[in-house]
Amino acid sequence: MASATPLITPVVRAERTDNPIKIDCRNINVFYADNQAIHDISLLIPDRAVTAFIGPSGCGKSTFLRCLNRMNDTIDIARVDGKIMMDGADINDPAIDPVLLRSRVGMVFQKPNPFPKSIYDNVAYGARIHGLASGKSDLDRIIEKSLHRAGLWEEVKDRLAAPGTSLSGGQQQRLCIARAIAVNPEVILMDEPCSALDPIATARIEELIDELRERYCIVMVTHSMQQAARVSQRTAFFHLGKLIEVGDTETIFTNPTNQRTQDYITGRFG
Amino acid sequence: MTDAQPPKSTSPFGSEAAIARLKDRHAAERRFKLYGQLAIGIALSALFVLAYSIISNAAPAFTKHEIVFHLTLDAETVAPNGVEDTQATASNISGFYSLIQDDLRETFPEAATERQLRRELYALVTRLAVLDIARETAETPALIGTTKRFTAPLSDDLDLYLKGGITARRTLTVGQAGRLSVLESGLYSLSDSGPDGFPEFKAKIETDTAADSSVLIRLQDAWFRLEAHSGAMLTLTHLAGALPQLGEQQSAEISALVLFVAQANRAVSDRQIAWAILLQEKGRIRRKQNFDLLTKADSTYPELAGAAAAIVGSIFTMLITAFFAIPVGILAAVYLEEFAPKNRLTNMIEVNINNLAAVPSIIFGLLGAAVFLNFFGMPRSVPLVGGLVLGLLVLPTVIIASRAALKSVPPSIRTAALGLGASKTQAVFHHTLPLAAPGIMTGAIIAMARALGETAPLLLIGMVAFVNEVPTGPDQESTALPVLIYKWFSGAERAWEPMTSAVIVILLVFLILMNLVAVLVRRRFERRW
Structure with missing residues (x-):
């Protein structure tokens, strides 16, 4: 079976990464009421690189992603076991306020979800609630910088007062990325950020992600194996709530060690 | 649209059976449309009949006949206790009324001789009609000794004639x-x-x-x-x-x-x-x-009566209701929708709130009488108590409307805020609540409109009292528009009938205004995402 050729040939861009570890997840179990969604996952996530989570629908990759900024706390019936060490501290420690954690771990969602406010207010919101700006001019600077980094500045600089919802889908998603960046996070979680976008907008976001990994630790859930191959350096394959295989993207796509990974990336299931 | 029948069996698209079925389907559609139009026709005609009958009944009450007098206010008659005693002047109804009687006798000397005839003549003007000029004279003593033009309403039955x-x-x-x-x-x-x-x-x-x-x-x-x-x-x-x-x-x-x-x-x-x-x-x-x-308070004589006390009472009652029900309702809704753990207790509370919305309003009146009047010893017949009772009555409605409005805010907004590190409270107060505000306000205004039309609970807490002074605060004895309708409708004189309809018109105007505000609020603040 090892002779089967993988469907995806990774782009050369996906080089190996030896960056330091940013997040160290140890023995994570997630339960929804009596239903176990994640089974004993341990995973290392490197800094300044893109880690992609792939796997069929319902495999737990989004659930696992949401553990990383404790968004599962907002679901009453969810319970998370295990340690997630970020810079040496366990983020599941009750002493850690999820509000502070989320200011260091930003998140971008599947569907662009700008606030029904102006573009300016969308980006300013995080900075305002965390008190990051010392004044109006400081806030203006943060907003310009964030929109620049999200590659949106040139398109919106003349209409910052326009509602964020008036932008196109791809622009909205970049606005959401700018909004996340404005809080000055270290980690950015992306939950299928391109699944609601057309191919051109997707290409722009992928380019953007590639630029962003210079500064941030990026964890991305994607349904598209091509996307994982194009933008990530590390890939983790999930199946039925278990982590099947994790490794450098190139290795996972060219020479997976596990049969199920092989089957998935060659399109036998999923 | 449905006239375009598919061509008969020659159609390349289907068999004859299929075309026959299609014909049935078109017929069913036409039938359904007809039923719908019929239903709307019934509703509209009911509305028109209601509006027409009320307005045509009320029309006579929007005008009234008055008799003009030129009264010489001689000090001896109007201020027998001296000009300084304004209290006595203001309540000297007999004195002022005697001026009216003298004038009428002079105008119609044929009635002067017999007592029976005089009584008939004096009935043209009610004794209490002179209250206005008595008060005015007491306030401006300079009027004493002058001849003053005074108009008194004609007795209600002659007015109707x-x-x-x-x-x-x-x-x-x-x-x-x-x-x-x-x-x-x-x-x-x-x-x-x-x-x-x-x-x-x-x-x-x-x-x-x-x-x-x-x-x-x-x-x-x-x-x-x-x-x-x-x-x-x-x-x-x-x-x-x-x-x-x-x-x-x-x-x-x-x-x-x-x-x-x-x-x-x-x-x-x-x-x-x-x-x-x-x-x-x-x-x-x-x-x-x-x-x-619109300017006078209630009276036992239709020609002297007005709905001012009820209008002001209703406004005070509505203010109390709004100040009680809207904040409490919104807070309860926000807590239940955004913060409460989803467990059996929450479920039970939810079910009971929905049940409460269906409780007959008179029960709330009983509750108000038992709790506010008997237990807390609040005064009877005051808008404060009426407002609180109506507030309790519409609270479930406000909660349900607010929850529906909060629910209609897409969860993505909430997760976006939480994902940025907003606390739950910040997510609610910065995003969810402002977005739900138009829906909440609409629900609250419609709940207020319902409270405005409620009669039964107010009867039980004594707001049916006869009030002949316009109340100046929510702690004054007062009545409300729907109660006034009930009261005037049971009046014996024929003149109450148009008056009752006139108050109904006033109440309807208030209701229409409130619903209009609700529509405007919804239009103005509606946001899309």
């Missing part, structure tokens, strides 16, 4: 008057100017009127009642107005006014009608817009 109510009537021409002569005291005979004795008139009287109808005869400035018409003569009783020259050839047109309802069966006598007509001709009775309806 002049508006065309009380009795059906008809004017007939009689002919040329001949000679008027005295038969005995008060009884006169009138002959035709020719020898015939008004044959046409007599024939009409025989055929067109019932035996007990009153026939009033007008000769120059005087009104008579027709007692008999025998031979060439009409036998008449003098009712009102200056008598013409007796025994002379009159050579004047005479006319007759037939009142079909017998005098015994109506609240106004023939004589009062004659006086009213004479006063009207002199320009002393005028029909005016009835602003008293």
